[in-house]
Amino acid sequence: MTTSAEPINMEFCRDAAETRSHAARLLPSLKPGTIIRLHGPLGAGKSEWVRGLASALGIQGEIPSPTFTLCQPLLGGKLPLEHWDLYRLEKARDWEALGWPECLITPGLVAVEWPDRYPGQWPESAIDLEIEPQKDGTRLIRRFQK
Secondary structure (H helix, E strand, O other), rough: OOOOOOOOEEEEEEOOHHHHHHHHHHHHHHOOOOOOEOOOOOOOOOHHHHHHHHHHHHHOOOOOOOOOEEEEEOOOOOOOEEEOOOOOOOOHHHHHHOOOOOOHHOOOOOEEEHHHOOOOOOOOEEEEEEEOOOOOEEEEEEEOOO
8 A cells, every 4th residue: 555644543453353353443433335445465464354344243154255256245234244355356357347346336334455456446435444464463553544
């Protein structure tokens, strides 16, 4: 993620449970239709953060990473949640096959891992979370919003 903006919030999380808890604390500020763009290297905790959001929404069951399915719709909670992983998408025809960005219009929430893979424009209302693993094993989560 490249931005010159200052984060509006920063928090250190000691482990996966605190990463999930961070998502739960953010939920009350999220409106239906919000897109959360998750930035960070492989293994940073992006999918773990989405698991926390799903749990806070009341979505039960296993929450797998959508690395190979691209999109994992998660239903049964207060709001529907779509979990996208764009890591494997590279070519324009990949985006056309998905019907992107129209597929992002939802009455629920959308969490997108690897959003920098999408070459187009994102809505102004999108929220950026950068998850940065630290040398001591903690994760620094920064929140950016226009």
